[in-house]
Amino acid sequence: MSLVIDALAQSILFRDARTANAFTDEPVTDEHVRAIYDLVKFAPTSMNQQPLRVVLIRSQGARERLVRHMAEGNQAKTAAAPLTVILAADYEFHRELPAQFPHFPQAKDVVFAEREVRVESARFNAALQVGYFILGVRAAGLAAGPMTGFDAEGINKEFFPDGEHGVLAVVNIGKPGEQAWLPRLPRLEYDEVFTTE
Template sequence: MTLALDSAAQDLLFREARTANTFTDEPVTDGQVQAIYDLVKYAPTAFNQQPLRVVLVRSAEARERLVGHMAEGNRPKTATAPLVAILAADNEFHEELPTQFPHFPQAKDVFFGERPVREKSAALNASLQVGYFIIGIRAAGLAAGPMTGFDADGINKEFFPEGDHSVLAVVNIGKPGTDAWFPRSPRLTYDEVVTTV
């Protein structure tokens, strides 16, 4: 059975795509990031909520603040990547839900109450959006270096002091540089993952 996506696109997004650990110094523009977001914003989430928030770290001062919270092995590549994005969940995402969308009454009952319910939903759905964002970076012909090795509390205090956002990932973005790839790790086979009941 064939896929609707042609083989070249499958390679670009999945088979040949890798997590980059080095990058060239070619800049990543705001226009490229907007094109990425404008593509992936349509991907599905529960209730069509959009809890993902993206902070582009462009200034030297902000980069230095971020690097100080990264795990030791992630510091050099975060310091030198053309662009770094902090991807976070907005735990008050419900304030942005459009009142005219079909599920608003049900969503209002679920999300406008206790914050722990919102935090759980924000974490799950923003994590989905993180995955979409990475695929969008690849679709733009760029490489992504997603990382979770960092002091989350430190980043939250540094970049989200109001307490309404929770960092999920930090992603280096750019054109892959020299020796950008680690050896590909094995993947589970279809039969190891899929069962039928």
């Protein structure tokens, strides 16, 4: 069975796409970011929650504040990237959640009354949105360098001191520079992943 998207789109989004570790100096504009979001905002989530929140790190001061919380191996590339974003889950996302059930308009307040439930739901659904965000970066002709090597507690205190958000990933974005790619690592084959019951 053939795929619906053509070979070029398959390559850009999946087959040839890689995590970038170096970028050119070409800026990533607000227009780029808006175009990416306009595409990825339709990512599927439970109850149409949209808990992903994005902090654009543009100023030198913000970048310095972020870099000191990155793992040593991620500091230099984060300092040099044209744009770095913090992708976080909003634990109070239910405030923005539209009523999903016309016969039970308070469903969101009942379902998400407990913070523990909200945090778990926010982190899971925002993680789905993170995956789509990375695809959106690729669709915009840019490369993404997603990272989880950082001090999450430090970033949360630095950028989300109210405790209502939690960092999930930090992503460097831009046009890939020289020696941007590490060697491609193997992937599991179909029979190693799928079973039938």
